[in-house]
Every structure is written in structure tokens, then in C-alpha cells.
Amino acid sequence: MKIAFLDRDGTINKDYEDKQWTTIVEPEILPGSIEGLKYLQDKGFKFIIITNQYIIGENYITTKQYNDFNSKLIEILKDKGIDIDDIFYCPHARRENCNCIKPKKGMIEQALEKYPNIDMNKSIFIGDSKCDLELAENIGVKFFGINLNCKNKIRNIFEIRKYAKEL
Structure with missing residues (x-):
């Protein structure tokens, strides 16, 4: 099974400053996310x-707020024909x-x-931060960085199609 490991905030949906998350209830899907995920799903x-959610452990949001946001995100993506197979998060x-x-x-x-x-040899990681890049290096998968200074730089998930031969 080939996996696209995805960061969430700043990759699929808009990210915010930590304290702003206290009032965010609706995911704002980033341009190119839907099209890019469909492209990868078709491949x-x-x-x-794979998402760090330290804002739970640092009391910016509750686990319920996190779960409600995720449910809405999953619903939006499902309505567009995209299936998220699982979510792993760090609340610490x-x-x-x-x-x-x-x-x-x-x-x-x-x-x-x-x-x-x-199959880690066929899997990839898409993210927007240095910790995403470092994790991809730590697990030995190809990394695609959204607006990140790295080898496979893309502006949004849909731009991954530039690397079609490598997927």
C-alpha cells in the first residue's frame, strides 16, 4: 500500500497562529488541495x-475542538470524493x-x-514545515514541501503533478 503522509495545517487547510485556533471552527481548504489529493488518489x-497538535497540550484548544474540526475537514474532503484513511496526531x-x-x-x-x-519505498510525505521535512528524512520517504526551501518545492498539493514520473 502506497501512502501519501500528509501534514494537515498549512498543507491541506489554512494554518493559524496558536492563539487564533481558539476561535477556528471551520476548515478553510487551501487552493490546490482538493485537486492535488484527487490527482494522488487517482495514482x-x-x-x-500526520499532525502535531500541541495546541491541545498547551490549552489553546480542547480535544473536542480538535475532533470537531477534523470531522468537518473529513466531511469536506469526502464530499469532493477524497478519502482520508487515517489520522495520527500528537496532542502533547x-x-x-x-x-x-x-x-x-x-x-x-x-x-x-x-x-x-x-510500502515505505513507494510512499511520500507532503508538508509545509522543517519538522515535516526532517520526519520524511528520518523515515526515508520522498518529501514535497509546500512553500518550503527544499529539493521538491511546490506551492500547493496540486503542483505535485510536476513530479509525476517520481510518484
């Missing part, structure tokens, strides 16, 4: 979101030094335990 990729405050916060491999290890048939 046989399954989707797993940054100061906790847990094993799951990106760029550590904890969430990927959880995904591999749950889905042992993931």
Missing part, C-alpha cells in the same frame, strides 16, 4: 494525516518531549503498526 495513493505540549511529536517517528511507527502493509 493509487492512500492518505494518512512541546515541552513534554514525547516520542510522537514531529520530527520524531512516533506517529509513523503507530501507522506502520496499524497498517503493516504500507
